[in-house]
Amino acid sequence: MFVRSLLLASALLATSASISLAATSDEQKTAHIFSSLQSDPVRLPLFMRQFPKGADLHNHLVGAIYAESYLKWAAEDGLCISVEQGVILPHACGATPAKGEWLATDLPSNEAAENHMIDSLSMRDFVPTTNDRSGHDHFFATFAGFGPAAEKHAGDSLAEALDRAAQDHVTYVELMISPGLGSMIASGNAHLLHGENYPEAMKALHADLPTLVTKARHETDDMEQQAQHVLQCGTPQAHPGCKVTVRYLYQTLRTVAPSAVFAQLYAGYEIAHTDPRFVGVNFVCPEDDPIAMRDYDQHMRMFHALNTVYPDVKLSLHAGELVPGLVPPEGLTHHIRSAVEVAGARRIGHGVDIMWENDATSLLKEMTQKKIMVEINLTSNDVILNIKGKAHPFALYRRADVPVALSTDDEGVSRGDLTQEYLRSATTWPLNYQDMKQLSRNGLEYAFIPGASLWHKGKIILDCQKPDSSECRSFLGRNEKARLQMTLEHNFKQFESETAHNGLLSD
């Protein structure tokens, strides 16, 4: 009897020990598998596709769409295509299409023309030629090329982006969108700025604000309704994209006249302040554009002025998407610093020219102290700026302890996805499995979604040490960010358990 109970007791002990060790051992096995796969170009993608990714925080919705979708929508809308110019036209073809013009519906019948259009509307197979010699210019020209098909298909676009995020095992996306932007620019053009008198400009624009905001909201409502319909959310046929949490950044353009920039920013701040779907404001278009360069400092002061009126609105700003030669040396010296110190950006998009900033060492220190996160877009920086491999300052930011997370920028135009960004980082720098988890967690830690974090000084907060406790449940109920972070931790556990027992991945 005694022996039997002793055996029973030791069996129980062994069981409980194996349960508690199992979680750790799955993680350790997964870490080992990851390091053994880093030079395996076939099995690493298999691993990385399934790897849970916290967020994609730098994703322009119009640039997230693949050319194939835009061409399909052009056909549905009866649009005409100029194969010669490689663009979708904003109208139907004439009774006799002009030379080089095709009905979009006829395109699939000619493989060569269809392939030419896909290449024209993306970075696929880009080879510099005399007439199309810069990856940077080809990249930005695609937006005008597919613009006419994008307009009516914001909902289809949202559905495509969410389904792709689900396929990449992304928990949360913060998409940049610009509903109602044209009216904001028109309003700015009708109320010219007098110098930098921003309080006066706000007064002048004030009467237009409700109409501008309502229009943007309605367009967002329509987009979401259309996406829900496409994704069949709430039905048994619901797409995987329905499970991805999404919020928006109001995206404004930096390449128009100062009064038009200010009107967009003012309305964008107002939307982010009043509509919880919008969690912040961003500022886009090529940073090296002559207007963007000329007005950069003034733009930063506009943000500064608006911050005093809307202290709750968060900013992520594209800054330092520049390389030597693209602009004069002086142009590389202060954009990131001004975005942080003058505009008050909480996150920086790209930050590629950090090493050319004045006193970069002190700036990096400041970014570490203020926890300014840098959104790293490796594929985009490769195809637009020709920054390849270790020439990217990703490792410098990590060495300085500046938080970084990986994002896609324009996955449709670049022909990528978030898995590809994780693969690029894992095959370029000596990152271990914990580093990958940190990159993934950073996506949620620095997301603008409201609520407190699940983490404090690198550890899960005390209340949630036991995830099933009533304290934790109550904390998660109050804090959406922490809720997403807990979901990510669950996803890691599941991924590690599956990976540790996947014979295809282990040695």
Ligand SMILES: [Zn+2]
């Ligand atoms: Zn961007």
